Amino acid sequence: MVRAVDSVSFDVAPGETLGLVGESGCGKSTVARCLVRLLDPTGGSIRYAGKEIATLDPHALKPFRRDIQMVFQDPTASLNPRLSVRSMVEEALMLHTKYAPKERRARVEELMHEVGLGRDLLDRYPHELSGGQRQRVNIARAIATNPRFVVLDEPTSALDVSLRSRAILLLENLREHHGLSYLFISHDLATVKYLASRVAVMYLGSIVELSDTRDLFAKPLHPYTRALLAAVPVPDPDAKRDDFALAGEIPSPIDVAPGCRLRGRCPLAKPVCAERPPLKEVAPGRFVACHLASELDA
């Protein structure tokens, strides 16, 4: 059995961006899919504005679908190749609002303006757009219904350098302007550092560290976080580098061994690591799942 996500808990405050990072297969996209109920969690609870939504039936879920939206990683695969930009953005409004056709058209144009796309693109089809433009259409669709919470699953990964920085600024701008909350999922740590106020780090289905962004990047406490940060290439030839690295590669998530999930790869492992460490608060707002966290802090 694969426990893709195992006992993950976190919260996102109104107006906040929570970053969720980790490598392929760590369960970050599974978490995202559960939040928007594209997947039904095996257990646990998901509360939105105090209301339980993990177990709602599709009908009862509908008002929440308007409030909780998602932008997917692949900007091409997530658009319908046979619909024009106008019909795709309008679709969300037809489903979730009672706008008259004229109001809808006005709203579509307003959304295009908000995401920085010209009105001339409205009658184009996805194949006529660049990757950056496609991702903007996806963002326009996601914010069309005035959601409160948007799950962003690697929204900038498929974009080229210059487009990426623009997409980052657009997302930040929209969040400020509309008071949105984001769950920003990425393996690109630099982008997470720029956008998120807090960061959760996942490894093999569990959160191993959850912390204020500044503290996490200044001093990662969990050995996995530390190794992850040390592996990011820095565009500065004189940067002092931490050469901390883990042994081997991410093991299969099938039948994970008992104890700390990092045991076997962690150079700091001790006998106590045979027991699974809980996610403990080691400083206000700072959670680490490592028996050695207090020693690492020194």
Added chain:
Amino acid sequence: MTELLNISDLTVHFQINQGAIEAVDHINLTIRRGEVLGLVGESGSGKSVTSFAILRLIRPPGRVVSGNVQFDGVDLGSLTEEEMRRIRGAKIAMVSQSPRTALNPVLTVGKQISRLLMLHAGLSAREAEKRMLEMLRLVRIPAPEKRANQYPHQLSGGMCQRVMIAMALATSPELLLADEPTTGLDVSIAAKILDLLRELSARTGAAIMLVTHDLGVVAEICDRVAVMHAGQVVECAPMRELFHNPAHPYTKALVRSIPRVDRDVVLEPIPGSVPSLVNPPPGCRYAGRCEWVSDRCRVSRPPLVEAAPGHVVACYGFEEHRDAN
């Protein structure tokens, strides 16, 4: 270090209905023996086309309009197709961005490497298999005997990239063209692939041309860097010099446009977008995006001039803005 590869005045066009896409425009580049040269720029700047042109793999509607590529003193353009085939894969090898699609899905990875060794190094089946296992060990694939019998879909992306590197290095090439070898890989895997490339190049003396858009990767392993914009080389310098004293406004903009883990930055996207390369106007191709632009930039193309020893830049305004960041 002596010159291994010399590209002079290379121009590549792709013919489409609306005209010719001038994908690579009169570029000059040199790669020295044993060095790692980074080729950086946005999508569409001509980085990959340049590597295909080196291997003479430009196919219609693409066409090499001018220029020549000298490899080890030989003009590659003068070789017959048969002679060129013996250079590809043997003396100049390539590692591409998507290892999974570059590998043959219906052959085990071991077979793919052995075949290459039989073809290019003339080894017997048995010798080839032995050498193949050595190569898998060299790129640190755990349990190589088991992995050799598996198909690409059974391996992770990082594993596939290691197999690609093993294939590329199997015949001890003198030049390795690595096209975005770490893009799409997880950070820790990417770091290991970079370490591996650097180590193998040091061990075998192979030069590497590393195509990337990631300046972090450049700082990590390159000796020199060439920056491309819209099919032209706009700046070329030793790696440290490029980071410390970037001269071209595009290079500076590129550095400012990326979020970083090592410091807090204010993101400034590069203004505008890569211009259309179909019948581009004369003059500097960065003019439409440049904050320093003057009338002269719009009418004539700035030549590459020396900004410092070993550091060339193609910009009319760089002297005037030398101290600006």
